[in-house]
Amino acid sequence: PGRWVAEPNWPPENPESRCLYFCGNGLSKNSNAEEPIYFPKIHAVGFESGMWFPMGIPGDFPGDQRLADSRSLCFTSEPLAEGMEILGNPEIKLVMTSDKPEALLAVRLCDVAPDGTSLLVSWGLLNLTHRNGHEAAEPLIPGEQFNAALRLNACAHALKQGHRWRIALSSSYTLHAWCSPEPVELAVLPGEETCIHLPFRTARPEDAMLPDFDEPECSPPLENEIMRSPCRDRTVKHDLIEDCFTLAEKTDSGRICLKEDGLEIEDVSQDTVSIIEGDPLSLIVSCKRSAGIGRNDWQCRADASGSMTATSGQFHVTSNLEVFEGEERVFARNWEFSIPRNGV
The missing domain is CATH 2.20.50 (Outer Surface Protein A; domain 2)
Known part of the structure; x- marks a missing residue:
């Protein structure tokens, strides 16, 4: 599934980036200051994440994310009345607290279908001791607020009408990152600085001129x-x-x-x-x-x-x-x- 699209530059220019704010009711177009919302203190998250470097054989790609979602802190939008396309790197900003000096932030962006199926669209990881850069580790101060920003992996996805966006946050992602040395309690503080920017894409006239995907090809194997x-x-x-x-x-x-x-x-x-x-x-x-x-x-x-x-x-x-x-x-x-x- 999928199709080609036309863009004059990469990374694409996204002047209409869509911002969604985190709140107790999910994802909203408006920001509201609320009480801290705490992550589950769970370590076995991400067994459905697929291979780090998939080759396309059965079992390589991520499966249904509902189990991982159930073990994460999730923010889900209302069903979209119209479809939405994104192309590029989603970017997330969070105001957080931690009760330990070392912690990991794992973020997944999912497409939730009307039947509840959760499809992994993009994801990213941040060692929070590197929140200010990778030159040196800076331990967190337990109980003190800090800001974290993370660019998720580049993606190209068309969310269908009636589907919902979901952001899933966790303090571990077992198959792709080593756990922090101690169980950690992270919290996110909703407000103007706790949001995700989605790289919204508007269809271009050149899209209609592009060919369909051909069947995949490979060289014939040796006898x-x-x-x-x-x-x-x-x-x-x-x-x-x-x-x-x-x-x-x-x-x-x-x-x-x-x-x-x-x-x-x-x-x-x-x-x-x-x-x-x-x-x-x-x-x-x-x-x-x-x-x-x-x-x-x-x-x-x-x-x-x-x-x-x-x-x-x-x-x-x-x-x-x-x-x-x-x-x-x-x-x-x-x-x-x-x-x-x-x-x-």
């Missing part, structure tokens, strides 16, 4: 024989006893033999992300990779694995690499090191 079929599993598990959330993914690209020269190739990847709700220091990420190449009796394989955990002051990384020729291990090495968190 090959499939020795093991590719497969992928990507699941989220919630342990109700431990209140532990785990995403487990295995992508097996299969094993093929190139008919031209008989070369055999394969690769398998496995990733796991796990966190116990309410305990940000329980977060652990594990990765495994296996790549094989061979021909007839000559077979080689490299196996790599790594994991990352954190304490309140440091990240800890361990890695392992083993290389095999046939069943004989010909190389092995282990790494282990720590990195100061420095405001993360």
Whole structure:
């Protein structure tokens, strides 16, 4: 789905940027000063966020955001009487407070359909100790108001008539950013400086002159024989006893033999992300990779694995690499090191 549009410049000029203000009733065209509104103190947010770098295969793109929305602080507009197109970077400004010196801000912009389905349109992350720039971390002062500004990822989206905009705020985004070292309570203060600017786009006459999207093309693959079929599993598990959330993914690209020269190739990847709700220091990420190449009796394989955990002051990384020729291990090495968190 989608279509081409015509713009003379990038980034596009958006003289009619639409501003929506945050309030207790959702998103409004008018600003009103209100009491602080608090974020949920939840860490397992964002398991539906998709891959950081999607390649377009099933499971890569974000799914329905309703579960993530239910674990976030959401501001939703009224249904739009007319459709609305945006093109560019949505920009958000917030007046906030925090009860801890270190905190993360995650923002998602969603398109909410009449049936409640929530589609991720754009998102962004800000380490709030970098609210004034990335030169150095500046700890927050608990209880003191501060301003934060964030430019979301560039997007091109047409909101249909009857749909609603939704801004979802959270203090964690587990798959794309490491949790703050302590559970943190963030609050947003509605008013003139708490709003989102949407890069509104007006249709241009040149749009009608553009061709439709063609079917996607790719170069033909080399002639090959499939020795093991590719497969992928990507699941989220919630342990109700431990209140532990785990995403487990295995992508097996299969094993093929190139008919031209008989070369055999394969690769398998496995990733796991796990966190116990309410305990940000329980977060652990594990990765495994296996790549094989061979021909007839000559077979080689490299196996790599790594994991990352954190304490309140440091990240800890361990890695392992083993290389095999046939069943004989010909190389092995282990790494282990720590990195100061420095405001993360």
